[in-house]
Amino acid sequence: MGEVKVSGISVAFEKENGESTLALDNVDLEIKDKEFVCFIGPSGCGKTTLLRTIAGLERPDKGQITLDGEDITIPDSTRGMVFQEYSLFPWRTVIQNITFGPHMKGISKNKTLEVAEKYLKLVGLEQFRNSYPYELSGGMRQRVAIARALANEPKVLLMDEPFGALDAQTRNTLQKELLQVWAKYQITIVFVTHSVDEAVFLADKIVVMSARPGRIKKVINVDLPRPRERTSSEANELRNQLLKMLAEERRN
C-alpha cells in the first residue's frame, strides 16, 4: 500500500532578516495507492516543498501527513526519493550506490547484492556496474538514482524534477521507462515537474499549484488511455488548459 494523506499542511521558512515566508498554506491532498501524481506550478509555488515534506525532509509547522495511516515526521525507507541534482554518492560505484539503502537496513550482503543486481538490470545499466558516477552521462545517473531509490522497495517514490536537467530525447526515453517501472512494480509515484508535456504524458492526476503562498489551485484527473500519444488531440486540449492556468498564475 502507498496511500498518502496530506491534511492542513503549512510550512514557513525563516529568511535571514528574521521574516518568514509561507511556502505552503493549509494544503490538503489525497494520493491514492498506485497512483501517478504530478505537481505542477510556477517556480516558488511550493511544489518541491510539498514533496520534501512528504519525504520527511521538511517539518510542517501545521498539519499532518500520513502514509497508510501512519504519521510522517522524519525520512525513512518507506518513501524513496529521486532528486533533481545528481545525488549519487560519487565515492561509490554504481552497484555500491544501489546497495546503499538495503545495506543501511541491515540486510545481509548477499541479499543486498541480489536486490541491487535486479534493479541495475531493470534500468539496463549492467555493463556500468562498477563505474563511478563521474563516468556516466546525466541520463544514466538518473537511471541509477531511480534504481537506488527502488532497491529500498519503498511504498511511494518521490521525484523532484528528476529529468529537468536532461536533453529532450533522453527525457522522453526516461519518461517511458519510468512508466514501465511504475506498471511493473505497482507503487505510488509523486512527481514534481515544471513541464506541462511531462505531466500530461505521465500523470493520473495533475495537481496545479499557485504561488505565494503555495496552495493547490486545482486537481485535474487525467483519464487519457495508456500508452499515451503525446500529440493526440485530447492531450493537446489538456495541455492548453494547463498552460492557460499557469499563465494566469504568472500574471498574478
Next chain:
Amino acid sequence: MSKAGTKGLRERGIEILSVTVAIIIWQLIADLVVNNKFILPSFTDVLFAFIRIIEGGVLFTDLATSLLHFGIGIISALLIGIPIGVAMGWFKTVNRALDPLIEIIRPIPPLAWIPFAIVWFGLTHTSAGFVVFIGAVFPVIINTFDGFKSVPKIYVEAAKVLGCMSSGSLIRHVALPSALPSIASGIRISMGVGWMCLVAAEMFGVSTNGLGYKIWWHYYLHQMDFVLVYMLILGFLGLFIDRLFRWYVDGHLLKWRAGVVV
C-alpha cells in the same frame, strides 16, 4: 599525475639535463670560485661524505630514529586531529566550544613548544614526536573541519531518504568519504610542516640521534660536506614520503575523483 609517471626516459630529457647542468655549475663554483670546503663543499665532496656515511652504517640508525619521531608525531596528529575535526564539522556546539581554543593555540610556532616538550617528556623520542605532533595536528584539524563543513547537503539528504539516519552512520557513510579529499590534502600539509618541525626538534637536542641532530653535530665538527649530505637526505626523504602518500591516495582512496576538476 599518472601520465607523468609513465613518461619514458627519453621524454625526461630536459629534466635530466637541467639537474646535470646544475650539478656541473655547483661543482665548478665550489672548485674554482669558492675553493673552500667549509663554505661550500663541492658535489664530489658531498658524494664521498655520503659514501662514508653509508659505509659507517650510521645513516640507517639516524634514518630509523627520524622516521620514528616523524611517525609518532604524524600518527598521533591523525588520531587526535581527525576526530576533533569531525566533531567540530558535524556538531555546531563542539565547534563553538573548541574554535577559540584552537585559534589561540594554533598561532604559537611549534618550535616554541620545545622547552615544554623537554620538561614533559625529557630527552626522548616521544619528546621529538610531540614537537612534530604540534606542527602536524592543526592542518589535520582544519582541513577535516573544512571538508565536513562543505559536505554537499544533497548527499546527506539522499542518505537520509535511503534510511541512513543517525549522526554516526551519516558521518561514517556520507560525510567522511565526501570530506576525504580535503582530509588527504590536510595530511599532506601536516606532513610537510611535521618534517620541518622534526629537524628543528632534533637540532635543539630533544633527541640524541636522527637526521636533524646529525646536521647540528657535523656543524660543530665543521664538516660542512656532511651537513650538506644530511640536508639533501632530508629533502629527498620528504619528497619521497609526499610522493608515496599522493600515489596511494590518488590511486586508491580517491579513485572516484578522477575527472573532477578542482
